Amino acid sequence: MPSTLPVGEPVPSDGSLPATALNGLAGRRLGLYLHVPFCAVRCGYCDFNTYTIGELGGHGAGLSTYADAAVAELQLARRTLGEEAPAISTIFVGGGTPTMLRADDLARMVAQAGGLFGLQPDVEVTSEANPDTVDGRVAETLAAGGFTRVSLGMQSAVPHVLATLERTHDPANVGAAVRAVRDAGLQVSLDLIYGTPGESPADWRRSLEAAAELEPDHISAYALVVEEGTKLAAQVRRGVVALPEDDDEAEKYEIAESVLTAAGFDWYEISNWARRPDARCRHNESYWRGDDWWGVGPGAHSHVGGVRWWNVKHPSPYAERVLAGASPGAGREILxxxxxxxxxxxxxxxxxxxxxxxxxxxxxxxxxxxxxxxxxxxxxxxxxxxxxxxxxxxxxxxxxxxxxxxxxxx
Missing domain, CATH: 1.10.10 (Arc Repressor Mutant, subunit A)
Structure with missing residues (x-):
């Protein structure tokens, strides 16, 4: 199951923030994270706050009604941050699998954010996506709805690695999804994972080369972390799969740097490479700079002016709270x-x-x-x-x- 939330002090029912957090707000950057907690299946390595549709029930927890709950939290955010809130600089829709929602609903959430806060002229708007869920119609709807980039969860080009990760997409669909996104005029990012049990250095090189050949604008490469409570952790504990040797991660990182640099990518953050400075993920850069962001959705985390808080995890109580006009916050800390x-x-x-x-x-x-x-x-x-x-x-x-x-x- 998804990881537990931290323990903190209670969040006021109206979501209000200390005056110190709001001082100078107008002069700071503001990002928005929209969490879509739905997945067709839960991958064995995943520790994110995600749910399959079969696990859910209750008002506000379904695919067709989730956007309404997200919009309600956006309205709460606008009331909480007040008139000094700046226009939004970046929006990132993550999950889960955001494209399990209708593309029209994703566009509606972005439009509501723009209507409530305003968007900076150069706003960056990203959606994560499973390659199997993206075709020309979806990409065109996202582009028309203000999205500027799509981050596709490729993870690997090697079937046996994908099988260990329990990723269900067809590797051949990655190229089709890249073409659909690019044809819609959007930037393309590919996410890769290295260090999967059973993945050889040659397997990893094959995945990197396959990703680079698709000529995306951006590639992320993350080392697999076997999180407690996941199916993969249980398999490791039982000896069903074996973790790589200690030096495997370092070797594979060096392979990534070599292959991606040769393909024209430059690293700008330890796990991220971009073809050009304007292809960097500005939303993630805002996290690393310590900027303000509001996280919408069950289990989402936020940070404004040195105050960090996190929402209740399950979609049903989350929806009940926000649709009643109350904060979904489960706890917070003042740094x-x-x-x-x-x-x-x-x-x-x-x-x-x-x-x-x-x-x-x-x-x-x-x-x-x-x-x-x-x-x-x-x-x-x-x-x-x-x-x-x-x-x-x-x-x-x-x-x-x-x-x-x-x-x-x-």
Whole structure:
């Protein structure tokens, strides 16, 4: 089942935020995450808050009514953030499988967000999608509804790897989905996963090369994490499948960097590569910068001005609350200055632009020289005249957790 929510203080029934969170809101960027919790099947590795239609019942929990509940939370967000709320910079529709909803409903949610908040002229609007659910009609409806990019869950080009992950899409459908999205005038991103039990380095290279040959604008490559509570974790525990060796992840990351760089992609975040600067996922960049975002949907997380909160997980109580005009928040935390600093370092160092040395405290700046000597940070980036920064080398990307611990003095 999906992972448990954190424990925090209660969220006010009207969703109101402390005045400190709203101070300066108008001058900050605001993103919107829309969570669609439906999947045709739950993949064995997945720890996200998702549900198959057969598991659900009750008012507001179905495919045909979900958009109404999401719109109700958007209205709550507008009341909570008030007149100082800026126009939305980025929208990301994730899941689950967002394209299990009708494309018209996805477009309606985006239109409602625009009507309530306004959209920045260069707004980025992304939907995740299973390749089997995207054809020309869906892509054209998304494009007409204001979407600018689609992120297709390719995961692998190798049938036995997809079978282990319990991914149901046909690998041959990925190319057709890419063509449909591109023909509609939208940017294309492909998501890949490496480190699946039984996946060889040759399998992984085959997936990377297959993805690159489709000439997407953007590729994400994430290491598989076997989460407790998932079917895959139970299989590992019983010895049905074996986890890869410890150095498998590092080897496969280096293969990804080699193949994708040769294909014309540049890394801009540890797990993300883009063909051009304007093909980067700006919504995800906003997370790594610590910007404000409102998460709509069951189990969705939000962050505004140092306040983080999360919604109830199940779609039925979620819908009941928002349709009654109440907050669906299950809990929240108000971050301390120390927590916000730690997160800024943890997330900011992942970016290819590097973390400005001005952000670091004295202990962090003192650690930089040793990290350069150990080959984990780029020495030239740290001493450049314009914005000297802690920028990861390739080895540093492989050992990013170590870099963060040393910068934070842990």
């Amino acid at each position: 301390t200055d120390a927590q916000r600093y730690d997160e800024r370092v943890l997330l900011g160092v992942r970016l290819s632009d590097g973390l400005s040395l001005d952000v670091l405290d004295e202990a962090g700046r003192s650690a930089v020289a040793g990290l350069i000597a150990d080959g984990l940070l780029d020495g030239a980036a740290a001493v450049r005249r314009q914005r000297p920064a802690a920028r990861l080398t390739l080895r540093g990307r492989l050992l990013a957790d170590t870099v963060v611990r040393r910068l934070l003095g842990w």
